[in-house]
Amino acid sequence: MQNFDYMTPTRLIFGKESIVKLPEVMRSLGKRVLLTYGGGSIKKIGLYDRVNELLKDFEIFELPGIQPNPKYDPSVLDGVRMCKENQIDVILAVGGGSVLDCSKAIAAGAKYDGDPWDLITYKVKAQAALPIVDVLTLAATGSEYDCGGVISRTETNDKVGYMDPLLFPVCSILDPVYTFTVSKKQTAAGCADAMNHTIEQYFVADSTLLNDGFCESMLKSLMVNATKCIENPEDYTARAEMMLCCTYGCNGILSLGNSYSGWPCHGIEHALSAYYDITHGEGLAIITPRWMRHILNEKTIDRFVKYGINVFGIDATLPKQEIAEKAIDATYAFFESINIPMHLREVGIDESRIDEMAHHIAVNEGLENAYAPLTEEDIKKILIESL
Amino acid sequence: MQNFDYMTPTRLIFGKESIVKLPEVMRSLGKRVLLTYGGGSIKKIGLYDRVNELLKDFEIFELPGIQPNPKYDPSVLDGVRMCKENQIDVILAVGGGSVLDCSKAIAAGAKYDGDPWDLITYKVKAQAALPIVDVLTLAATGSEYDCGGVISRTETNDKVGYMDPLLFPVCSILDPVYTFTVSKKQTAAGCADAMNHTIEQYFVADSTLLNDGFCESMLKSLMVNATKCIENPEDYTARAEMMLCCTYGCNGILSLGNSYSGWPCHGIEHALSAYYDITHGEGLAIITPRWMRHILNEKTIDRFVKYGINVFGIDATLPKQEIAEKAIDATYAFFESINIPMHLREVGIDESRIDEMAHHIAVNEGLENAYAPLTEEDIKKILIESL
Numbered sequence: 001m002q003n004f005d006y007m008t009p010t011r012l013i014f015g016k017e018s019i020v021k022l023p024e025v026m027r028s029l030g031k032r033v034l035l036t037y038g039g040g041s042i043k044k045i046g047l048y049d050r051v052n053e054l055l056k057d058f059e060i061f062e063l064p065g066i067q068p069n070p071k072y073d074p075s076v077l078d079g080v081r082m083c084k085e086n087q088i089d090v091i092l093a094v095g096g097g098s099v100l101d102c103s104k105a106i107a108a109g110a111k112y113d114g115d116p117w118d119l120i121t122y123k124v125k126a127q128a129a130l131p132i133v134d135v136l137t138l139a140a141t142g143s144e145y146d147c148g149g150v151i152s153r154t155e156t157n158d159k160v161g162y163m164d165p166l167l168f169p170v171c172s173i174l175d176p177v178y179t180f181t182v183s184k185k186q187t188a189a190g191c192a193d194a195m196n197h198t199i200e201q202y203f204v205a206d207s208t209l210l211n212d213g214f215c216e217s218m219l220k221s222l223m224v225n226a227t228k229c230i231e232n233p234e235d236y237t238a239r240a241e242m243m244l245c246c247t248y249g250c251n252g253i254l255s256l257g258n259s260y261s262g263w264p265c266h267g268i269e270h271a272l273s274a275y276y277d278i279t280h281g282e283g284l285a286i287i288t289p290r291w292m293r294h295i296l297n298e299k300t301i302d303r304f305v306k307y308g309i310n311v312f313g314i315d316a317t318l319p320k321q322e323i324a325e326k327a328i329d330a331t332y333a334f335f336e337s338i339n340i341p342m343h344l345r346e347v348g349i350d351e352s353r354i355d356e357m358a359h360h361i362a363v364n365e366g367l368e369n370a371y372a373p374l375t376e377e378d379i380k381k382i383l384i385e386s387l
Numbered sequence: 388m389q390n391f392d393y394m395t396p397t398r399l400i401f402g403k404e405s406i407v408k409l410p411e412v413m414r415s416l417g418k419r420v421l422l423t424y425g426g427g428s429i430k431k432i433g434l435y436d437r438v439n440e441l442l443k444d445f446e447i448f449e450l451p452g453i454q455p456n457p458k459y460d461p462s463v464l465d466g467v468r469m470c471k472e473n474q475i476d477v478i479l480a481v482g483g484g485s486v487l488d489c490s491k492a493i494a495a496g497a498k499y500d501g502d503p504w505d506l507i508t509y510k511v512k513a514q515a516a517l518p519i520v521d522v523l524t525l526a527a528t529g530s531e532y533d534c535g536g537v538i539s540r541t542e543t544n545d546k547v548g549y550m551d552p553l554l555f556p557v558c559s560i561l562d563p564v565y566t567f568t569v570s571k572k573q574t575a576a577g578c579a580d581a582m583n584h585t586i587e588q589y590f591v592a593d594s595t596l597l598n599d600g601f602c603e604s605m606l607k608s609l610m611v612n613a614t615k616c617i618e619n620p621e622d623y624t625a626r627a628e629m630m631l632c633c634t635y636g637c638n639g640i641l642s643l644g645n646s647y648s649g650w651p652c653h654g655i656e657h658a659l660s661a662y663y664d665i666t667h668g669e670g671l672a673i674i675t676p677r678w679m680r681h682i683l684n685e686k687t688i689d690r691f692v693k694y695g696i697n698v699f700g701i702d703a704t705l706p707k708q709e710i711a712e713k714a715i716d717a718t719y720a721f722f723e724s725i726n727i728p729m730h731l732r733e734v735g736i737d738e739s740r741i742d743e744m745a746h747h748i749a750v751n752e753g754l755e756n757a758y759a760p761l762t763e764e765d766i767k768k769i770l771i772e773s774l
Contacts, residue, residue: 001402001563001623001624001627001628001631002402003401003402003403003404003405004399004400004401004402005398005399005400005401005405005408006398006399006401007396007397007398007399008395009394009396010394011392011393011394012391012392012393012394012643013391013392014390014391014392014393014643014644015388015389015390015391015644016390017390018390018392021392176388208608208628208631209604209607209608209611209612209628210604210605210608210628210631210632212604213600213601213603213604213605213607213608214600214601214604216600216604217596217597217599217600217601217603217604218597218600220596220600221595221596221597221600224596225596236388237388240388240644241388241595241596241597241644244388244595244597244643244644245597253640256399256401256631257401257402257627257628257631
């Protein structure tokens with residue numbers, strides 16, 4: 001078991017009508033609020049009006065239009081400028097993981113005099129950040145319970161993850177009802193995202209019975225509940241359990257003391273969505289089973305066997321290789337069952353830039369140190385298999 | 388799924404030699420330290436000297452001699468007086484759950500002008516508390532990662548649990564090596580304590596696939612690892628995993644969104660250790676299977692079936708009643724296998740005060756509202772069965 005230094009100070013207010021506590025939470029953080037959100041779905045579900053009504057005693061400045069795979073330019077830069085010009089006290093992110101990730105970059109940038117890209121790329125360590133509160137509308141990324149984010153810079157095809165303990169949300173308000181209107185496509189992508197977060201923590205050299213059990217429980221619950229959510233989008237219990245599962249995805253609680261996997265599928269997927277701006281969860285679902293098949297070997301087979309038996313209930317008396325292959329097939333079949341497009345071509349990616357992406361990933365993602373090390377050649381093979 | 392409002396801000400520094408970070412942690416909290424500890428085992432293992440050496444730039448005041456089932460008089464009262472007289476900035480608890488629980492009561496009492504008992508019994512809500520840091524030497528109670536404690540008042544046979552978010556440790560330093568010298572008896576009792584914490588969160592009316600999986604993983608890991616720790620007290624990996632399991636026992640992470648069980652075994656056991664000052668984990672191990680057998684009925688049987696299949700691997704094709712009974716037998720057999728005395732008489736409790744204890748529990752513990760409601764008569768039966 002590895003040493004670790006862990007903390008997640010975020011307060012989770014979870015459940016129906018949990019938003020009524022928003023004014024109390026915000027009052028302790030200040031008066032001048034930057035409200036960040038995306039394309040307007042929060043207006044359709046009445047959440048925008050509700051937030052404004054609850055915060056009518058606050059001074060609210062708005063940064064709308066934050067896109068999926070949130071962009072450094074204009075969103076982060078605009079947000080930082082607005083915070084500085086308006087002496088913002090607190091950022092209120094209302095939306096999904098992209099709005100939150102963008103808000104985290106803004107929170108750090110607002111307290112820094114230079115180019116915020118310095119912070120995101122760790123050239124400079126952030127010394128302070130504005131506090132962040134969020135009202136979540138999508139179960140997927142886990143950004144509501146971690147201190148990281150991912151920001152894309154279109155002109156350089158960069159999609160960069162950054163983390164800083166200063167960036168834990170102070171409070172995340174999680175009402176599963178706000179996810180009732182999430183489309184089947186986005187529900188499935190959110191499930192795939194959270195499943196992959198779990199898989200990235202499960203396929204490691206050194207784990208524990210406890211963590212393996214936590215991860216297996218996550219995967220089983222996500223599959224059951226996402227399926228229910230897609231069948232009946234207003235199934236409160238399924239939406240709620242899926243939301244809580246996703247919340248645990250990225251803050252480390254599933255793998256304290258495990259060795260580090262290198263998060264290889266994320267490393268690969270980040271290039272896909274940086275180059276083609278695809279839906280992150282779909283990219284992960286496409287990559288995951290191909291990555292699994294590529295790394296299955298004598299050294300890794302025992303993890304696949306455990307995964308197959310405990311997550312998919314595969315007969316433990318079968319030969320190891322058969323269990324492992326059935327487990328990978330079952331992973332693929334599950335993603336297919338929730339209608340995720342399982343080929344890159346279906347999401348608009350052809351072979352034309354595979355070499356370029358494989359090179360970009362090999363240079364930037366450190367996957368030669370992953371649990372199962374990946375060279376540029378390996379990455380290229382996985383991408384070609386995924387076409 | 389139930390609404391919840393959850394936060395655990397405690398920083399966990401876990402692993403070999405994690406104590407080297409102690410000075411950095413303490414420096415941010417102040418100079419004047421109340422060092423609390425128990426009967427001197429920390430001196431035997433060299434930890435007392437190590438702490439003093441690491442904190443040689445601090446002003447340290449000592450409160451030694453905190454007993455198991457920590458006492459209001461003298462420990463809490465002495466500690467509060469010392470904090471006030473010496474303008475203590477921070478409490479450093481070095482020991483197990485009793486030292487921590489006592490330190491939490493002191494931390495609140497130090498910032499209150501009246502009788503600290505007012506806070507412990509919720510007559511008055513604490514408005515502030517001293518910060519607490521701990522170095523843990525026993526895997527058991529989970530007090531290192533929750534905001535609660537249990538304090539005993541001998542003259543009234545009260546053993547009272549209290550909780551306040553002000554009382555989360557700022558930081559818990561968890562080095563499994565410090566648990567190498569824990570006796571087989573205390574290792575087993577610690578395991579039983581953490582298992583019962585999990586069971587109290589698992590036997591509920593409303594749970595989730597996710598939480599059930601988390602709890603089942605905890606129970607399986609605790610049984611495997613405690614057995615290894617008892618066989619080989621210096622098995623670092625087993626000590627480490629057991630320590631992390633115990634840490635999750637009481638902060639709620641295993642049951643977010645579950646309905647509340649009423650913690651019936653704790654309600655019953657608190658009277659046993661208040662009246663007879665027995666080892667808490669042993670009391671819990673004795674009560675748990677008798678409580679299980681007592682509440683097994685048509686309404687509760689499905690929980691027992693799930694527990695039996697998923698925790699003990701009992702054949703799912705057997706009749707429900709048989710699975711449930713085998714599960715209870717397996718629980719009992721496990722505790723026996725780690726040499727816990729499984730009868731109250733073996734820990735010095737006879738029938739003489741059973742009526743009195745049953746009445747005390749029925750009046751004070753609210754078990755008529757538990758998952759499986761318990762009357763005074765039920766409690767008496769469970770106690771008699773446990774003799």
